[in-house]
Amino acid sequence: MARPYRRHPYRDVAYLLNTRPGPLHHRPLAFAHRGADPRRENTMGAFRRAVELGFRYLEVDVRTCADGTLVVFHDEELDRTTTGSGPVSEKTWEELAGLRVGAEGELAEPMVRFEELLSAFEDVHLNVDLKDAAAVEEFVRLIEKHQAHDRVLAASFNDARRHHVRRRLTRPIATSGGWTVTALLVLLGPLGLLGRLTGRLTEIDCVQVPISQGRLRVVTPRFVQRCHRAGLQVHVWVVDDPRQMHELLDMGVDGLMTDDAEALAEVMRERSVWPQR
Structure with a gap:
């Protein structure tokens, strides 16, 4: 039987629903990594499936194509997951819209514009990894246009992108630390x-x-x-093994990202925090 989730003081952050009164208060969050369906990652089919399973948080990646459109896509190149080839940055949205992501047949899905995803689920929160520097300007524009400040978190391995986003927005949004901050936490923490x-x-x-x-x-x-003492939540990626999920949650982590939507949903159900929508 799972041990009770440990509580600790949280900063009040609108995006992080476990920081405010409600069903998820002081409970762990579940993130569908790229939609948690590796066969068709970062597609509307994957996102809809995750939402139907009960996920409230979707982890996504965004890149800028040649005409400035922000697209939901992880790799720099199209070759691994689509019917196209070459860099995303060299294609217009019109060209990308004709490609398919995933397996042949019924699993094949079109690529997704970030604005389309932002508008699709009004109560779903997006954990957005900004994959290129050019994404910052369009990301900020869309957040302001849709007033989605409380529904998005800006993530990037590059800390400078997070700084640029913060400076350009009229209202704050949630952010996670990049490699520099995380490395300093890991290395300096044990030294006090x-x-x-x-x-x-x-x-x-x-x-x-x-x-x-x-x-x-x-x-x-x-x-x-x-x-936790520094007021920070810890979200761990990418965890697909149920035993490991339970171990991390017992350790007190605040969120898990997975590619196995069913496995994480079942673990959260066992801990009485499912569905999260």
């Missing part, structure tokens, strides 16, 4: 030097990290505790 990061940590709301990076174990009980 987190005080040197105070300014950086107040600019972010969570860290989104893998369990390990190479030989270095990132997510440990002490790492989670240090982040």
Whole structure:
């Protein structure tokens, strides 16, 4: 039987529903990584399936194509997951709209514009990984246009993109730390030097990290505790094994990202936090 979820003080962040009174208050969040359907990642078919299963959070990637349109896509090149080839940045949206993502037949899906996804589910929150510098301007424009400040989190391995987003928006949105902040947390934390990061940590709301990076174990009980003391949530990616999901949740992590939607839904159901919509 799963142990009760540990509570700790949270910063009040509109995007993070576990920080406010309601069914998810002080409960772990479930994220569908790229829609949690690797056969057709980052497509409306994958996103709809995840939402129907009960997911409230979708993790997505965005890139800028040649005409400035923001598209939901992970790779720099089209070759791995689509019927096209070459860099996304060299194609117009008109060209990309004719491609298909995923397996042949009924699983094949069209590519998705970020604005289309932003408008599709009014009560679903989007964890948005900005994959190129050019994405910042259009991302900000769309958030302002749709007044979606409370429904999006800006993520990027590149901390500078997060800074650019924050400076351009008229209202704050949730953000996660990039590689620099996360690395400093991992390396300086055990030395008791987190005080040197105070300014950086107040600019972010969570860290989104893998369990390990190479030989270095990132997510440990002490790492989670240090982040919590700094007011940060810990979201872990990408976790597909139910046993590991339970171990991480027992450790006190605040969210899990998965490619196996059914597995995470069942784990959350066992812990009485499902569905999350």
